[in-house]
Amino acid sequence: MGNLSPSAQGADDPLWNYLIMPFISGIVGWGTNVVALKMTFYPLEFQPYFLKVYQPPEQPFGLFGWQGIIPAKAGKMAGKSVDLMTEKLIDVQEVFSRLDPLRFSKVMEAGMLDMMSKIVHEIAAKWLPPGVWARTPKSVQEETVLKALDEAPRFLSTFMNDIKDNIETYFDLKHMVVTNMVKNKGLLNKVFMDCGEKELKFIERSGFYFGFLFGVGQAFWWYFYQASWVLPACGFIVGYATNWLALKVIFQPIEPVKLGCFTLHGLFLRRQKEVSVLFAKINSTEILTPQAMWQSILHGPKKDAFQAAMVKHVHKFVDDMVGKLKFILDGLWGEVHFLAMKDEIARKIIEQLPAHIQLSYDYTEEALDMERTIREAMQSLSSKEFEGVLHPVFEEDELKLIIVGAMLGLAVGVFQLLVLFA
Numbered sequence: 001m002g003n004l005s006p007s008a009q010g011a012d013d014p015l016w017n018y019l020i021m022p023f024i025s026g027i028v029g030w031g032t033n034v035v036a037l038k039m040t041f042y043p044l045e046f047q048p049y050f051l052k053v054y055q056p057p058e059q060p061f062g063l064f065g066w067q068g069i070i071p072a073k074a075g076k077m078a079g080k081s082v083d084l085m086t087e088k089l090i091d092v093q094e095v096f097s098r099l100d101p102l103r104f105s106k107v108m109e110a111g112m113l114d115m116m117s118k119i120v121h122e123i124a125a126k127w128l129p130p131g132v133w134a135r136t137p138k139s140v141q142e143e144t145v146l147k148a149l150d151e152a153p154r155f156l157s158t159f160m161n162d163i164k165d166n167i168e169t170y171f172d173l174k175h176m177v178v179t180n181m182v183k184n185k186g187l188l189n190k191v192f193m194d195c196g197e198k199e200l201k202f203i204e205r206s207g208f209y210f211g212f213l214f215g216v217g218q219a220f221w222w223y224f225y226q227a228s229w230v231l232p233a234c235g236f237i238v239g240y241a242t243n244w245l246a247l248k249v250i251f252q253p254i255e256p257v258k259l260g261c262f263t264l265h266g267l268f269l270r271r272q273k274e275v276s277v278l279f280a281k282i283n284s285t286e287i288l289t290p291q292a293m294w295q296s297i298l299h300g301p302k303k304d305a306f307q308a309a310m311v312k313h314v315h316k317f318v319d320d321m322v323g324k325l326k327f328i329l330d331g332l333w334g335e336v337h338f339l340a341m342k343d344e345i346a347r348k349i350i351e352q353l354p355a356h357i358q359l360s361y362d363y364t365e366e367a368l369d370m371e372r373t374i375r376e377a378m379q380s381l382s383s384k385e386f387e388g389v390l391h392p393v394f395e396e397d398e399l400k401l402i403i404v405g406a407m408l409g410l411a412v413g414v415f416q417l418l419v420l421f422a
Helices: 007-013 014-020 021-041 074-088 092-096 099-106 109-127 138-165 173-183 185-195 197-224 231-251 272-286 288-299 303-322 326-334 335-368 368-378 382-393 400-418
Strands: 257-261 262-263
Touching: 014 021, 014 109, 014 197, 014 231, 014 326, 021 185, 021 197, 021 400, 074 173, 074 185, 074 368, 074 382, 074 400, 092 262, 099 138, 099 335, 109 138, 109 335, 138 303, 173 185, 173 272, 173 288, 185 197, 185 272, 185 303, 197 231, 197 262, 288 303, 303 335
Parallel strands: none
Antiparallel strands: 257 262
């Protein structure tokens, strides 16, 4: 078929073959874009799992099967996103400085009352000579508990001052986000799919429009030159070019360019204010939540520093609580024994704090005000800075998206050759 006579062969073909070519090309452009986008986000895990013989680290492909490009690189993308966010949008130290230790201790008051009451009874029963605490009058027991509770707000507010002033010693934001995103890859997809919903729809629709235009050229080309490689090559070009063009139109030009009465500006960049609202909402309600942050502080990679700080503050709290009795207790138990008791109090507070910290979630969310902080910072960025917050996260994988579209287009081109012009 590669050496067939130009116009003679074209004239022998039914006219409808050429009339439907632009539509087929448009459908190819639309279909390859849709499939390429689906393959960008899905599946969340490698499928089919039973054929997962080998999958290169942070790559979507294996010997047999596929994982969505973004889920496959969840850790890397989340890490890059956090880096860009902390460079451009939020200052972790400044955000946590908004916490008022006195208000924090106030909202935790009920939890501290319950926790300290239990701890005082447990410690007294264990560390006093056998039976002494049980024989101690209830009024004295209650007075001891009340003394602890009187000191508790000061202890908690002092401790919170330490936490907020040295938050990066106790809290690893990047580890928290990356860990949660890797566990919940659907959440990472949600960030991109919600913020870029209109652009993703544009990519799908534009595939048909661009493909149709390419198809007109393809029909003319095929009419005059019917080499067997033409249709597969055109399919490849359509799949490649429609994806490439769609992605370029979304992010280019970065700065508005006047062209007569038209203003050219990347589609995504035009929606900076709208995207900023969505991005801030998702991050503040589903990623940078008080629950996630406190879980990271209590159980994350810097928990040892947090626990060491807790021990230091508990020692001071107990010393302040017993006051002048400290010297008597040192003499009664010995300094080592007294230190061991304080360490146990600290351990019990560390163990029981997670059960009560939820009382602070509403206040923490209100004080940190993450949604407003991210939204306003993002809206104030220049177009270039705004493009730099989201685009680089998946920019390096755009080529994979384009090649997927090109290979699908090639397959459809082969189908056209074998079915329409066999």
